[in-house]
Amino acid sequence: MRPKDAAKRPAPQRRDPRVEPWPRRRVTLAVHSSHLLASALAVHGLAAGLARRRCALDKRDARQLVRAGLAGGKGIPDTIAAHPCVFATLTAPSFGPVHARRMRGKTVLPCRPRRDTKARRCPHGRDISCPTRHADSDPRLGQPMCPDCYDYESAVLFNSHAGALWRRFVTYLPRHLARRLGVTQKFLRELVSFRFVKVAEYQTRGVVHFHAVIRLDASGDGYQPPPPDITAELLAEVIVSAAAAVRYPLTDDDLGGPAVLTFGSPQGTDVRPIRRDDITGTGQPLGRQAVANYIAKYTTKTLSVPGLPSTRIRRQADIERLRCPAHYRQMITTAWQLGTKVRAWAHMLGYGGHFLTKSRRYSVTFGQLRQARTEHRRANRPAGADHDAWGRPLDETVVLVLPTVWTYGGADRNPTTPIAELAAASAARAREHHGALAAAGGQASTTS
Numbered sequence: 001m002r003p004k005d006a007a008k009r010p011a012p013q014r015r016d017p018r019v020e021p022w023p024r025r026r027v028t029l030a031v032h033s034s035h036l037l038a039s040a041l042a043v044h045g046l047a048a049g050l051a052r053r054r055c056a057l058d059k060r061d062a063r064q065l066v067r068a069g070l071a072g073g074k075g076i077p078d079t080i081a082a083h084p085c086v087f088a089t090l091t092a093p094s095f096g097p098v099h100a101r102r103m104r105g106k107t108v109l110p111c112r113p114r115r116d117t118k119a120r121r122c123p124h125g126r127d128i129s130c131p132t133r134h135a136d137s138d139p140r141l142g143q144p145m146c147p148d149c150y151d152y153e154s155a156v157l158f159n160s161h162a163g164a165l166w167r168r169f170v171t172y173l174p175r176h177l178a179r180r181l182g183v184t185q186k187f188l189r190e191l192v193s194f195r196f197v198k199v200a201e202y203q204t205r206g207v208v209h210f211h212a213v214i215r216l217d218a219s220g221d222g223y224q225p226p227p228p229d230i231t232a233e234l235l236a237e238v239i240v241s242a243a244a245a246v247r248y249p250l251t252d253d254d255l256g257g258p259a260v261l262t263f264g265s266p267q268g269t270d271v272r273p274i275r276r277d278d279i280t281g282t283g284q285p286l287g288r289q290a291v292a293n294y295i296a297k298y299t300t301k302t303l304s305v306p307g308l309p310s311t312r313i314r315r316q317a318d319i320e321r322l323r324c325p326a327h328y329r330q331m332i333t334t335a336w337q338l339g340t341k342v343r344a345w346a347h348m349l350g351y352g353g354h355f356l357t358k359s360r361r362y363s364v365t366f367g368q369l370r371q372a373r374t375e376h377r378r379a380n381r382p383a384g385a386d387h388d389a390w391g392r393p394l395d396e397t398v399v400l401v402l403p404t405v406w407t408y409g410g411a412d413r414n415p416t417t418p419i420a421e422l423a424a425a426s427a428a429r430a431r432e433h434h435g436a437l438a439a440a441g442g443q444a445s446t447t448s
Contacts, residue, residue, distance in 0.1 A: 085216070109133065
């Protein structure tokens, strides 16, 4: 539908591009309310498309960022491929038995087999054994076997303080390496430097864990190799001991939960050296290209559970309207009840950190990759693409000004206003029209 005065407007005159162009100015038009919904849908579709494209670009950039720190490129020397480097996975401790998909090679094992009858029952009388070999799409994966036994407060608090645990882990790394080498920390800082990149991933139980690439370089701003007696195997042992020693005591502001947060047991810390050539199998030292692809996969991966909110929760009533599984709703409710600091990230199950972080000298940055992509596209433009229709050079800092300026006038839910009455009358006429069509169709079928 066009505005009523659209037909009265004079047709725009065509101007010769050789003549001096019109001066640029901002024009404000009175737009009919019927255009609002169509414009909003168009803007929403454009924003969704841009978000999907940005997500794909972030995934590609993350692969290049990780790979540059493993094999060189993008301004990083290729000699870093010979530096000691490991791929580490740091998980959270157990907060209660949950359904899981257990693998041994390519064989799927039973979830939680229990032969002893006494070990099959929890204090609440529920059976906590499961002989099922779960598939990847099984909706029970990550769900607690006994919700009353599951420690929801500890799980949410771990998500909330996972970033602090990682910072302490990075602090402990040089301490444990200096202890293994028998030198002081001051001497070690003059000898080597730790470089890392890590991503956070949600497990099916709703708790985050970290995948990290940790590399050793010589001290300084360059990318020189460390001493030859510091190997990837030694680095892996240091990472395991540092992760086991991390402790984060909770303050009085944290309600409930354990007194101290830790990472999982040593069995939950998977550390494998990264070798120079590509991977040829599983269960062996990882290849650099495989690790780059693996890390890039998690840079845009989220907890794919239907019904989880994508924005912050403002009211407790919004939690009751969620259509997600009861386990995740309980985690959101627990985060809401733990106070303002955790409540702000209740829609993220308590975790409010970044999806990817790295040390300063690991490799390139996202900004450098985007700038290089912009310069490449600018250098490969066709002839004349850097000038407008009047031959003026294009300035990428110029913002496109649409001929219509939208302003928010407020929300009016009063049913007595003329706009509300018009909307109600339009809906009533639409219902009458559909009813008449249905009745005409029924009479036609009866006659035939």
